[in-house]
Amino acid sequence: MTDAIQAITMPKWGMTMTEGRLAAWLVKEGQQIQVGQEFMEVETEKITNVVESLIAGNMRKIIVPEGASAPVGALLAVVAEPNVPEADIDTFISSYADRAGRLDDMEDGQVVARVLTCGPHNLNVLSIGEGSGIPAVLVHGFGGDGGTWLFTQDALAQNRTVHIIDLPAHGASTPSLSSGTIEELGSALIAALDALKVEKAHLIGHSLGGAVALSVAERAPERVSSLSLIAPAGIGEQISSEYIDGFLSADRRKPMKDVLARLFSSSDAVSAEMVENVLRFKRLDGVPEALTAIARNLASDGKQKIDLRATLNATDIPALVIWGEGDAIIPAAQAIGLSPNVKVEVIGNAGHMPMMEASSNVNRLLSAHLNAADAGE
Amino acid sequence: MPTKSYRQALNEALHHEMGRDPRVIVLGEDIAGGAGASGQKDAWGGAFGVTKGLLGAFGPTRVRDTPISESAFVGAAAGAAATGLRPVAEIMFVDFLGVCFDQIFNQAAKFRYMFGGKAVTPFVLRATFGAGTRSASQHSQALYPIFTHIPGLKVVIPSTPYDAKGLLIQAIRDDDPVIFLENKLLYDTVGEVPDGAYVVPFGEANILREGDDVTIIAFGRMVHIAMEAAGQLAKEGISCTVIDPRTTSPLDEDTILEAAEETGRVVIVDEANPRCGMAADVSSIIAEKAFGALKAPIFKVTAPHTPVPYAPNLEAAYIPDAKRIADAARAAFTYRKS
16 A cells, blocks of 8 residues: 555755755654654755654655755655555655656746736746635745745645735846835735736735735725735834844845844854845845835834734734744734734744744644635634 | 846946946947948957947947057056046957056056045956967966056956856946956856846955865856865865855955854965965965964965966866865865874
């Protein structure tokens, strides 16, 4: 019975990942693993992440040892019940169709982002997945880009289309902002929904993107199936002006690394490539000016200027707020005292980036929220 | 992100800056392709095709063919810069700059200093360099150490298409004279390059790879050879940091010293001749400022102290290769163990 034998393969996080390094096995051969258990650590050029198991069973055979690299999709280990004979495990491994991974034919299946004209903006959009679920739209935060959702996008795309949007003046979108207000960013997101021909969507926003999603919910509630706000701006006064000012002024690798480290609960999370990518983005003509404009509208004198807390409390759109307990940019305490209609989840061992730092947990919360909203619960 | 060649990245940088700033002009041999001759309209774009399309876009006033006299048009570029233009002069081979040392060393490099800042010389001299094209001793040298030696000049050696575009835009916007050197063998290499304009700052090294055991510092095309060696070494369990200083003047000493201190073992790769070259210069900086952290001697992998040979087998042996780099890294790694 082959169903009793299950494959563990190299995950794919984002478009550019072609291989990963097995940084550590957190279980040994012969040990039982449970669904949700952290069982391996995988490292890419961009980031290291602990992977939680989607299956339960006995870790029968580890194929790729610690420290070795393997292409996306490669067979890393085999899980089966203890009573499955060794010979069956060996047969499974030798006959596993995709044992070596997908390095060679990656190009064919690769999803490519496209630039959409959305009103006055040209926005970079990556669309993945299909299914009967209402589409989800992911909106990153200040100075970020679609890469924010590396560990989120595939989990949400299991039963729906997921559109990952770069806000104007972010990622591969053009620096086409005139004022940099939250209204302008909200209009850009509505224009993106129009361009994508999406009538109604689950809006998932991180930080500034959370405020953008709230702004859309305020102005066009009929377009919003549910709100998922991760460490959102716009529902409290406090925000780290050291972070914003530091992000705006850092133009070299070292200061930028120090600034980005504030985002995470562990500063090890910031890789050289992450720093380089942010610097590359900030070097583009027009970007520093646009970021400064957005920052001026977001906060002054260390206080947020956008106030959409009343909108969130009053909305009848199903709303979920997720916060990292150790958020040093926008404190998680702002989640206290929201209307009981808003579901609040505060996650330990995470800073401002819980969707990267505690991805499995966040993915479970998001999937449940979206599926419940799809079902009209 | 779109993928472009090194040549195309440079061409885009020139297009951006000529479009943005009317003071930017380009001049050099064949860059307009003998425009004006019958049937000739932008046929060449310079000896290596980098300036192709500029004549049609910006016209013959701003895109000027010059006689085969580097001393004349490099001097003209210095004068034009001092009087308010931002010339980009193309010199086919860096080897030819020998006939304009006075214009560069004694004039352009000295104006800002000697005139107390009342005059600046915002010109860019673009030139090809490097061995490997069977072009013999007078067309193959890597002469950036000579320019690096002169205060008042900035010296840039981009190794990737991304850096080529951002560094050339920075060079054109910079108020000082910039020697911008392009390895001929890199023109057809490709990489991700944004469509928009951007600047890569001078004096900030690029860290291409981070490791714990050996720091490899490489210049220009040698960065790619160093990466190849680092890939081989990783399979043997030796993990390397690879640093591309991007500019030799200013030089990002902080990044170099920090990496040298972290690994304690350093290999410097330079295709220039070894005496008074970048490898010698960087190794002296590390020996002086990070001596206590060193676990092994600093290893230099350079060309020999000879002219670039014409014979193909000798030319191949002249240029540092991945094997020599890996051997040096292994020697550094095992120094205390053997």
